[in-house]
Amino acid sequence: MNGISFVASGEATTQEHLDAVVNINANYAAVMPFGFIRNLETPVLQYNTDRQWFGERAEGVKQYIEMLHKNNIAVMVKPQIWISRGEFTGYLKMNTEKDWKVLEESYLDFILIYARLAEQMNTEMYCIGTELEQFIIQRPKFWNHLITEVKKVYKGKLTYAANWDEYKRVPFWGQLDYIGVDAYFPISKEKTPTIEQAKSGLQKWKIEMQQISEIHKKPILFTEYGYRSVDFAGKEPWLSSREMKSINMYAQTNLTKALIEEMYPEPWFAGGFIWKWFIEHNKVGGLENNQFTPQNKPVEQELKKYFKLYGN
Structure with missing residues (x-):
């Protein structure tokens, strides 16, 4: 899977937006609706509301899938939680049984709405959660129940997106089709590896x-x-702090090339989704941008070559 993480926008996606995805030889995209939680102890998810961006709710997810499929790009629907102030979702943990029950009911509804939509749109894959380690550790029976309920309404392939330091301990891989890993492994302490x-x-x-x-x-x-x-992009690759002011295209390119060359040929490796791809390609990234996106940077051309090489 030569995938991109197709970031939700406030507007519908157009063919012009999709041309850039086709141009790098991507054959998969993750579409990511969002649910919001006030803080780590709040049990109620807010989702699919008019206050959210178009691409974060069901209407937008459906339109994105339609356009991606029109361009022969397969789709993984990947619902995610955002906690206010960017708190790490892996720490989401309730203090009372009552709150756990509320969270479970809220999360199940959230996941099933998009599982039904994924089935309706014939999407190829569905991801049941992203980086929710404490939720899984504390409530394993709920997750078994959730997977059972998802399978009642969605017939495609299933995965879960575990953080790089979490995936070894996920107890339900046997019930899914892929071991999903958010692959921010620390691999180098060099400034420019x-x-x-x-x-x-x-x-x-x-x-x-x-x-x-x-x-x-x-x-x-x-x-x-x-x-x-x-x-130092390989030292703690998960960091998204804007206090990091340096710009180093060589580090991004070398690290990405190394990962693809090492992983993609392995028979036990299914591919991945680059983080992250914004729909308005001509307005993002570039040589002054030091964030994750590969768009309009040297690494974009490397991805294009590798995606073509491993396209089959």
Whole structure:
């Protein structure tokens, strides 16, 4: 899967937007509706409301899928939670049984709305959650129930997007089709790692992933992967702080090339979704941008080459 993470926008997507996705030889896209929670202890999700951007709610998800399918790009619907002030979703944890029950009911409704939509639109894959480690550890019975309920309404492939330091402990891989990993593994402490240094830093993680794949007899899928165009981008690749002011296109390019060259040829690896791709291609990224997007940066051309190479 040569995938891009198709970021929700306030507007509908157009053929002009999709031309850029087709141009890099992507054959998959993650479409990401959002639910919002006030803080780590709040049990109620807000979702599919008029206050949200078009692409964050069902109406927009449906339109994005229609346009992607029209361009022969397969789709993974990947609902996500945003906690105010950017709190990490992996820490979401209720303090009382009553609140846990409220959260479970709210989350199940959220997931089933988009599972039904994914089935209606004949999408190829559905992701039941993203980086929710404490929720899973504390409430394993709920997650088994959720998977059962999703399978009643959605017949495509299923995954869950586990954080890079979480995926080994997810208890329900046997019920899904892919072991989803948000692949922000720390692989280099160098300011500008070479491709060889980055590949070396990947080895222990690669061995670990192969072992987990063999244990569960499921392929590894990078539900997210990518690097910022900053100094030391391989040290803590998950950092999104805007306090990081440097710009380093070589680091982003070398790290991305190393990851793809190491992972894509492996028979137990199913591909991945680059983080992240904005719909208005001509207005984002560029040589002054140090965020994750590969758009209008040197790494975009590398992705185009690799996606063509591994397109089959």
